[in-house]
Amino acid sequence: MTEWIPLYIPCPVSSISSTRSPCRYYHSDCGGSIRISTEVYLKCVNCGKCSHWKEWTFSCAEHSSIYKMINGKDFLNSLSIAMQPSGKDGGTMATMRQIIKKLMEEII
Numbered sequence: 001m002t003e004w005i006p007l008y009i010p011c012p013v014s015s016i017s018s019t020r021s022p023c024r025y026y027h028s029d030c031g032g033s034i035r036i037s038t039e040v041y042l043k044c045v046n047c048g049k050c051s052h053w054k055e056w057t058f059s060c061a062e063h064s065s066i067y068k069m070i071n072g073k074d075f076l077n078s079l080s081i082a083m084q085p086s087g088k089d090g091g092t093m094a095t096m097r098q099i100i101k102k103l104m105e106e107i108i
């Protein structure tokens with residue numbers, strides 16, 4: 001069963017971002033918040049846009065008008081960092097582990 005959780009990771013655009021603390025992401029077209037699935041798809045909860053992570057570009061507070069494609073290694077790194085803070089409930093951690101496993105399968 002595919003599960004969805006809010007995307008809450010450090011910016012995966014490592015080439016221009018140095019921020020390593022997790023943040024939330026919002027769809028540039030409509031402002032809806034972004035969720036990630038255990039199939040490593042991203043979805044906007046407002047307009048319903050849903051596609052594979054490779055088809056999305058990212059910006060963050062450090063480069064708010066610059067949207068960049070991301071690579072699998074940087075994305076994996078961001079997801080791994082996001083796993084570290086304690087305080088997440090067990091369900092979310094298990095889902096994060098599934099997402100990381102799936103992403104590793106895709107990029108190896």
Ligand SMILES: [Zn+2]
Binds near residue numbers: 030032047
């Ligand atoms: Zn949207």
Ligand SMILES: [Zn+2]
Binds near residue numbers: 012058059060062063
């Ligand atoms: Zn960034």
